[in-house]
Amino acid sequence: MSRQSAKEISTVEVVTMVQRRRWTIAEKLRVVEESSLPGMSVSFVARKYGIAPNLVFRWRKLMSDGGKVAIQADDRVVSVAEAKALKKRIRDLERLLGRKTMEVEILKEAIDIAREKKLISRSPLPFEDGSL
Numbered sequence: 001m002s003r004q005s006a007k008e009i010s011t012v013e014v015v016t017m018v019q020r021r022r023w024t025i026a027e028k029l030r031v032v033e034e035s036s037l038p039g040m041s042v043s044f045v046a047r048k049y050g051i052a053p054n055l056v057f058r059w060r061k062l063m064s065d066g067g068k069v070a071i072q073a074d075d076r077v078v079s080v081a082e083a084k085a086l087k088k089r090i091r092d093l094e095r096l097l098g099r100k101t102m103e104v105e106i107l108k109e110a111i112d113i114a115r116e117k118k119l120i121s122r123s124p125l126p127f128e129d130g131s132l
Contacts, residue, residue, distance in 0.1 A: 021051075025079070028059050028063075029063075031045060031046075031049055031051070031056055031059065032056065032059050032060050032063055035056050035060065036060070042056045042057060042060075
């Protein structure tokens with residue numbers, strides 16, 4: 001291995017912007033599985049794919065923790081994207097339920113006011129017996 005002196009270096013590359021790489025789930029799984037093979041080291045696999053070893057360790061921990069939680073709960077592991085989508089759906093449904101509850105309350109008050117003014121007969125309405 002020969003050492004180069006500062007005088008022998010002909011070009012210098014200046015990095016002005018660091019671009020982050022997005023890894024797909026399949027790529028992350030492949031890296032984690034490869035780093036778990038017998039005789040393989042995390043550092044070797046990280047160098048092979050051009051990533052930091054601490055990132056591979058983090059992926060291994062996250063996958064291990066997610067699997068442990070799923071096993072303990074006897075449940076399947078869902079992706080973060082799927083969980084976010086489900087939480088958004090729950091929020092939307094809760095808002096809709098709130099609006100519908102408010103509409104029912106307004107209609108009940110309107111019926112009470114109309115009865116007081118004798119605009120509606122005293123016959124029971126269909127939802128008053130709890131069958132709404």
